[in-house]
Amino acid sequence: MPSQEPINLFVYGTLMDPQRVEVLTGKQFARVEAMLVGFERLESDREYPFILPSPGAVVPGILLIDIDPISLYRFDAYEAEGDLYRRQTVAVLVTDKAVPAMAYVGQAICASARQALRQQDGRRPSTGFCDAPTHARDLRASSSNEH
Helix, strand or coil: CCCCCCEEEEECCHHHCHHHHHHHHCCCCCEEEEEEEEEEEEECCCCCEEEEEEEEEEEEEEEEEEECHHHHHHHHHHCCECCCEEEEEEEEEECCEEEEEEEEEECHHHHHHHHHHHHHHCCCCCCHHHCCCHHHHHHHHHHHHCC
8 A cells, every 4th residue: 555654845946836836736735945965957948947966966946845645646747757857755955954855857868968968068958858748838838827
């Protein structure tokens, strides 16, 4: 039987907006400022933010507290989990204390291509291949138009 423990979700982009969270889930969650160490935030050429592991980097964001399974399912659909992003366990810092959380991390192919392009010519690569499929873009567009 799956765990019924509440999940904390670290967000660093569009889900930092409480109105967007409420439109997606119909709920408001407790939230605190948090920092994710060891990741960097990038933007795709369509301006969707994503994070990738990067030693020494820090990503500021918000920790949404006690996410229920239905809301997590809705966040997964919005973030195209498994396609655009991969939800994984991380530890974030909240007032210098490590707190377990989940976060949406850019897919591994993005990291490989980014590294290869930087080594090739030192420029920031386009991440167009990391953009959301049509259904995820539609979810993003509809939720941003609803508030």
